[in-house]
Amino acid sequence: MHKPRVACITGGAQGIGKGIATQLLRLGYAVTIVDIDVEAGEECVDELGILGALRFIPADIREEADVCDSITETLQRFGRLDALINNAALANPYHEAIEALSLESWNRVLATNLTGAFLATKHAVPHLREVGGSIINIASTRALQSEANCEAYAASKGALLALTHALAVSLGPAVRVNCISPGWIEVSEWQKRSERRAAELSERDHLQHPAGRVGTPEDVAAMVVFLLSEEAGFITGQNFVVDGGMTRKMIYEE
Numbered sequence: 001m002h003k004p005r006v007a008c009i010t011g012g013a014q015g016i017g018k019g020i021a022t023q024l025l026r027l028g029y030a031v032t033i034v035d036i037d038v039e040a041g042e043e044c045v046d047e048l049g050i051l052g053a054l055r056f057i058p059a060d061i062r063e064e065a066d067v068c069d070s071i072t073e074t075l076q077r078f079g080r081l082d083a084l085i086n087n088a089a090l091a092n093p094y095h096e097a098i099e100a101l102s103l104e105s106w107n108r109v110l111a112t113n114l115t116g117a118f119l120a121t122k123h124a125v126p127h128l129r130e131v132g133g134s135i136i137n138i139a140s141t142r143a144l145q146s147e148a149n150c151e152a153y154a155a156s157k158g159a160l161l162a163l164t165h166a167l168a169v170s171l172g173p174a175v176r177v178n179c180i181s182p183g184w185i186e187v188s189e190w191q192k193r194s195e196r197r198a199a200e201l202s203e204r205d206h207l208q209h210p211a212g213r214v215g216t217p218e219d220v221a222a223m224v225v226f227l228l229s230e231e232a233g234f235i236t237g238q239n240f241v242v243d244g245g246m247t248r249k250m251i252y253e254e
Contacts, residue, residue, distance in 0.1 A: 003030075003078070003079050003080055004028055004029060004030045004052075004053065004078075005028070005029050005030070005080075005082040005083070006029065006030045006031070006032070006074065006078040006079075006080050006081050006082050006083070007021075007024050007029045007030075007031050007032075007082060007083040007084075007085060007228075008031075008032045008034060008070070008071065008074050008081060008083070008084050008085070008120070008124065009021050009024075009031060009032070009033050009034065009085040009087055010034045010035070010061050010084075010085065010086055010087050010088035010116060010117075010120055011034070011035055011061070011087040011088030011089060012031070012032075012033030012034065012035055012044070012085070012087060013033050013035035013037055013040035013041040013043075013044045013056070013192070014035075014037070014040050014044070014187070014190060014191050014192055015091075015185075015187040015190050015191065015217065016087060016138060016182060016185055016187060016190075016217045016220050016221075017033065017035075017085070017087040017088070017138075018033075018044055018048075018190050018217065019187075019190060019216070019217020019218055019220060019221045020085055020087065020217070020220065020221045020224050021033055021044070021048060021054070022048055022051065022217075022221065023218065023221035023222070023224070023225055024083075024221075024224070024225070025048060025051035025052040025053075025054060026051055026052075027225065028052065029052070029082075029083075030052065030053035030054075030055075030077075030078045031052070031053070031054050031055070032054075032055045032056075032057055032070070032073070032074045032077070032078070033045075033054070033055075033056050033057070034057045034059050034061065034067075034070045034088070034120075035056070035057075035058065035059070035088070036058065036059065036060050036061070036088075037192065038058050039192055039194070040191075040192035041056035041057075041058060042056060043192050043193060044056060044192075053078065055073075055074075055077050055078075057069075057070045057073055057074070061088045061112060061116030061119065061120065062111040062112055062115060062116055062119075064119050067116070067119040067120050067122075067123055068119075068123045070120075071120070071123040071124050071127070075127060080127065080130070080131055081124055081127040081128055081131070081133060082128070082131050082133045082134070082228075083128075083133055083134050083135070083136070083228050084120055084121065084124045084128065084133070084134075084135045084136070085135075085136050085138065085224065086116070086117035086120055086121065086135065086136070086137045086138060086160075087138040088112060088113075088116050088117075089112060089113045089116075089138070089156075090108065090109050090112045090113060090153070091153075092142065092150050092153040093105075093109070093153075094109070094149075094152060094153075095148075095149045095150065096149055097149055098149070098151055101151065101152065105152065106151075106152045109152035109153055109156050110152065110155070110156050110159075112156075113153070113156035113157065113160070114156045114159045114160060114163070117137055117160060117163065118163065121135060121167060125171060125175065128171075128174075128175045129171075129174045129175055132174060132175070133175055134175065134176045134177070134178070134227065134228050135167065135171075135175060135176070135177040135178075136177075136178055136179070136180060136224055136227055136228070137160045137163065137164050137177070137178075137179045137180070138160075138179075138180055138182065138220070139157040139158075139160040139161055139164075139179050139180065139181045139239065140153070140157040140181055140182060140183075141181050141182065141183045141241060141243050141246070141247050142154045142157050143157040143158040143160065143161050143181055143239075144181065144241070144247060145247055157181070160179060161179055161181075161239050164177055164178065164179040164237060164238075164239065165177075165237040165238075168236040168237030169237065172236055172237075176227075176232075176233070176235065176236040177236055177237065178227050178232075178235060178236060178237070178238050178239070178240065179238065179239040179240070180220060180223050180224065180227070180239070180240050180242055181239055181240065181241045181242065181243070182215065182219075182220050182242050182243065183209075183215060183241070183242065183243025183244060183246045183247065184205075184208075184209070184214050184215055184243065184244070184246060185214075185215040185216065185217060185219065185220060186199045186201060186214050186215065186216060187217060188200075190217050199214075201214055208246055208249065208251060209243070209244030209245055209246045209249070210244060210245030210246070210248065210249055211244035211245050212244075213244065214244070215242065215243065215244055219242055219244075220242055223240055223242050227240070
């Protein structure tokens with residue numbers, strides 16, 4: 001019997017990760033979501049389990065033992081691994097001037113956003129090689145432009161871009177590695193129930209984007225689906241900005 005393709009998504013219980021999980025399940029993938037938030041993970045399984053084979057694995061992506069166990073459990077449950085989506089991140093939590101940013105806070109962001117991706121990749125690669133799999137790192141347009149006081153977040157996401165092309169060279173041709181840098185993606189309705197709310201967006205918010213609207217998790221998921229497909233077989237080591245053109249538009253203060 002043919003086994004379905006299998007994807008592991010870190011930080012997959014909410015936000016962009018949940019959008020990616022939803023789309024891959026609809027396409028027939030078996031999916032494991034690895035997340036530190038148990039409440040969100042269990043709710044995600046309740047909501048998305050009807051779409052297909054879905055497993056939640058509680059884990060701290062900063063801890064190597066947790067990451068190793070997550071990959072092992074994925075293999076035990078589904079028998080293979082075709083795709084790793086390194087999505088887990090602290091979403092720009094510290095808006096502090098560099099003089100006030102503690103070393104603890106800096107290290108926490110890099111450990112989650114960068115080291116977590118390294119650890120998941122390290123333990124997934126042997127299994128991805130077996131099937132000619134693919135890795136997708138979820139970075140951010142903050143790797144390319146900044147607002148004030150986001151040094152740790154910007155540094156972690158910029159490093160993910162460099163990690164992407166380094167891995168693509170090291171792991172090719174057996175494993176392709178690409179990166180997606182989302183811009184403004186509205187995730188209010190993709191959170192766990194206790195934090196879910198309707199999006200509050202103005203016309204001005206939408207018109208900051210040449211595409212005419214703020215992005216959604218489905219927009220990022222669509223790029224993930226393409227990069228995992230056979231049609232993208234000649235694409236590796238690249239960063240794809242999914243931002244409705246926002247980083248290309250000059251905006252002047254009024």
